[in-house]
Amino acid sequence: MKLIYFAWLKQRTGTAEEEVTPPKEVTDVAALLEWLKSRGPGYAAALRDLSVVRVAVNQEFARLDHRLEPGDEVALFPPVTGG
Amino acid sequence: MIRVQREDFDPARETQALVEGKHEIGGVVSFVGLVRDLASGGAISAMTLEHYPGMTERKLAEIEAEAHARWPLAASLIIHRYGRLEPGERIVLVATASSHRDAAFEACRFLVDWLKTKAPFWKLEETPQGERWVEARAEDDRTAKEWAQPKSKPEAAE
Numbered sequence: 001m002k003l004i005y006f007a008w009l010k011q012r013t014g015t016a017e018e019e020v021t022p023p024k025e026v027t028d029v030a031a032l033l034e035w036l037k038s039r040g041p042g043y044a045a046a047l048r049d050l051s052v053v054r055v056a057v058n059q060e061f062a063r064l065d066h067r068l069e070p071g072d073e074v075a076l077f078p079p080v081t082g083g
Numbered sequence: 084m085i086r087v088q089r090e091d092f093d094p095a096r097e098t099q100a101l102v103e104g105k106h107e108i109g110g111v112v113s114f115v116g117l118v119r120d121l122a123s124g125g126a127i128s129a130m131t132l133e134h135y136p137g138m139t140e141r142k143l144a145e146i147e148a149e150a151h152a153r154w155p156l157a158a159s160l161i162i163h164r165y166g167r168l169e170p171g172e173r174i175v176l177v178a179t180a181s182s183h184r185d186a187a188f189e190a191c192r193f194l195v196d197w198l199k200t201k202a203p204f205w206k207l208e209e210t211p212q213g214e215r216w217v218e219a220r221a222e223d224d225r226t227a228k229e230w231a232q233p234k235s236k237p238e239a240a241e
Contacts, residue, residue: 007133007205008216056203059138075135075203079219082132082163082204083116083175083195 001070003036005046006077009053012046021070029055030064032074052078084159085143087134089166091173098178101158105180108157112187113178114195120170124215127208132165132174135203139163142202150179150194154186161194163204193230200227 004017026035033053037044047053055062056075068074084101086092094115102108118130143161150159162176177194181187206217 004135006135006203007207056135056138059135059141075138077135077203078205078216080200080203081206081217081219082134082202083199083223 001068002073004073004075006075008078009046009076013042015042026068028064028068029057029062029066029074032068033064033076046076054079084161085140085147086160086162087136087139087143088162088164091164092162092176094173094176094178097160097162097176101160101178102180105157107182108180109182110184110187111158111178111180112184112191113176114191115173116175116195118168118170118172118174122208122210122217124208125210125212127170127210129167129169129209130217131167131207131209133205133207134163134165138203143198146194146197146201149197150190153193154179154181154190155183156181156186156190159190159194161198163198163202165204196223196227196230199223 001020001022002017003020005013005015010016022032022035026032033047033050037047054077057066057068058073094113098111098113102111120127143163147159147161150156156179158180160176160178164174168174177191179187179190179194181190200223208215208217
């Protein structure tokens, strides 16, 4: 699974992009975020307040209960501020 | 038409090219977004726009298709820049062309409102106190939601 981070999520996790193989019990977005928190203090800090974290799966906005597949591209970012 | 680019654009030339040869067009409305030197937290010297290549183009194309579904547009264009921009520089151009002005005005406003809340861009401001990520405004969300239901279909305007 490919993970991509943008804006302050990239800064706090110290990661722009990574390939991960989460444990089998990680089947949806909510479980993925919980698992990521356990990967280090930067991840825990970045994901402490999920109300300011948005998720896209394969470049479409996704909710916490969205089911994940091994080949998915999952992006984590704050609410958007373009225009 | 959608373009996501680092380079500046010329609004006059872009709107001219958009309507060129399409003589059914009665009017073109354009919006140009600029970098301000003042943000909610004080002065800024520059901002850097980051985006999600791939998803950005996909979302902008979806938003544009939605505008064409709601209004009888003859042509439209969204150009959004990324990278480091200084106050006074252009960020975004939205142009809509139609036989009649109502559709062009309304669709332009719709596109600007929706792209602010749906296209994956993030602004990092440079301030005297250091760098700061711009936070999304609840007001922008409310404005975008007002368009959730088509309220000005062409048949309703007649």
